[in-house]
Structures are given as C-alpha cells and as structure tokens.
Amino acid sequence: MSMGAALGQATQAHWSPTNIFAPVSTPAQSIFELSLLVLAVVGAIFVIVSGLLAYASVKFRKRKDDDGREPAQVYGSSQVELAWTITPIVIVLVLFLATARVLFSVQDAPHSPGSLEVTVIGHQFWWEYRYSGLNVVTANELHLPVGEPTFLTLLSVDTDHSFWVPRLAGKTDLIPNHPNKMWVEPRETGLYLGQCAQYCGTQHAKMLLRIYVESREDFDRWIHEQAAAARTDDPSSEGRRIFERTACINCHTVAGTPANGRFGPDLTHLMSRETIGSGIAPNTPENLRAWIQRPDALKPGSLMPPMGLTDQQLDAVTAYLASLR
DSSP states (O other): OOHHHHHHHHHHHTSOTTOTTSOOBHHHHHHHHHHHHHHHHHHHHHHHHHHHHHHHHHHTOSSSOTTSOOOOOOOOOHHHHHHHHHHHHHHHHHHHHHHHHHHHHHHTOOOOTTOEEEEEEEETTEEEEEETTTTEEEESEEEEETTSOEEEEEEESSSOEEEEOTTTOOOEEEBTTBOEEEEEOBOSOEEEEEEEOSOOSTTGGGOEEEEEEEOHHHHHHHHHHHHSOOOOSOTTOHHHHHHHHSTHHHHOBOTTSSOBOSSSOOOTTGGGSSEETTTTEEOOHHHHHHHHHOHHHHSTTOSOOOOOOOHHHHHHHHHHHTTOO
8 A cells, every 4th residue: 555545544544534625526626615615715805804994004004194185085986986896796706606506416417227225204303224135124323335326205294303424325204294305425444423413303313324334345244134034042032022012113123023013113124233322322232222211211212112121021021122132
C-alpha cells in the first residue's frame, strides 16, 4: 500500500460516522459540492460587504473635513445602481441553477434492472426494512453492498419521520399515505449512523439509524443468513412456549412459529443485530431482559408495554430470544 493510500485510510478512520463534511455516497457528494459552492459565494459577499463597510467607516469617520465641509455625496449614479441590481440577480440565478441541477441529478438517478431495492417503514420509534424480492425483513440496522446503488422506498405507518444518514444522502421525509423515494451509492465499507430528523414523538431523538456497508460477498452472506429460518438452541424450550402464549406474538414475527405480528420488529434473527431499541443499547442478554421487563425504563414513551412476567418466565423468554440467530 502506498503512503498516500495509507494516509487516506488513516484520515477516513478519524471521520465521525455522522460528519456532513465527509460524504461517501454519490448523492451526499453532490450535496456537499453544492454546499461548498454556496459557502464560497456567500463568503465572497461577506468579505466584499464587510470590506466596503470598513472602508466607508474609516474614510468618512468624521462628519466634516478639515475645511469644515461635508464629505462629497454621490447621487444618481446609473452605473452603481445597475451594478447593485444586476449582481444579486446573477448570484441568485447561479445558485438556483446549481441547486436545480443537484436536485434533478439526485432525484432522477438511473434505475438499472437488478438494483437493490429496500422498503423503509418508519414506526414510533423504530425502523423496519424489507428487501424486495429477497425474503428478508429486519429492523433498525440496514445492510448494503459497497459500490452499488440502492433505491429506498420510504413509508410511514403513523406520523411523519425523516430518514437522514449524513454521510450517505440528504434528508427525506416519510409521510403517511405519501410514498417517497431516495437512493444511496456508498463507496466505502463501514458503519454509518443517522437518525430520524423529523420530530415524531417522545422518543424522536432515540429513533436511531445504523447502516452497515459491506463487500458484496459479506452482504450476500448476510442476506442468505437472514432469509433462512431462525436457528435456536432448543425449539421446544419453555421460553418459546411462554413467548407463543402471550401477547408477544400479536406484535412480533418469528419465522417458522405462530408469531406473525406486524406492529413490532421482526425477531427472527434478533441476535444478529448489534443493538436493541433502535440503537439505544447493545444487544446483550442483560439489556434484552431489562427491555422485556420494562421497555419504558430504557426508552420512555416506547409503545411496547411491560408483559408482567415473573422472574422465572422473564429468564426463560430472554434465553429463548437470545438464541434467535
């Protein structure tokens, strides 16, 4: 590896996963370049106006000169008036055309056959992902292949949400009964973070996003594992029986079992995720038990009610869910 390449990788390693100034996807790069243009234009305007103001303040700091005369005034200068009129029009026109170009390039991206398509569904307060044609449904953690465009259809089942992963793309709202679309084309593998950017209720700030960009081989392996039936240590365990006899199955799905609810996250491969509660806590048996016992202790305002299980039942259900891989 060359020294330049090593330096580039070291620099990238220090970027924040939510840094808007370090785009790694085609749409985010277009938005970033537009922001640099706008920043340069408004910066130049600031320097010119500040310079003229400083010049006028120094040159005309006295109301009268040494001879007692008022400073000369300029009236009716057609050239100055024309410049002050045309210049702002040109600036606005340039910014308008540049913005329109980026908008059209982002919104009208070529959709080639075979491109990955994912339906993103916003819930209070978590994310659901459905991979079209791949028989994969997961929650909160989205996996994508590197170097390939992925087209997202954005839906909401309750209120307004906003999908925003700063290093991959701009914000796009999820509006009930009004499907929206966006796309990303990540150029580097890694974990990219984001969150709901539209106030949607009590836990809006903890409706977090985790996007894993992987090589095509790792992504295909993940898809294969997610499409398979749940692997559990003991399919006839006490925890499973309790899970299937309570209200859990009304809200959650576990493939291959009677649980086929749609109100909560799909739990078929729960332990393949690194976090629970839409990213608020690591996915460990201890945190999982605390979540089942009292969800609002970790996430006040969560719509999942406490199930009122005894300690023995709680341990059994936790053990069953912790075996779902």
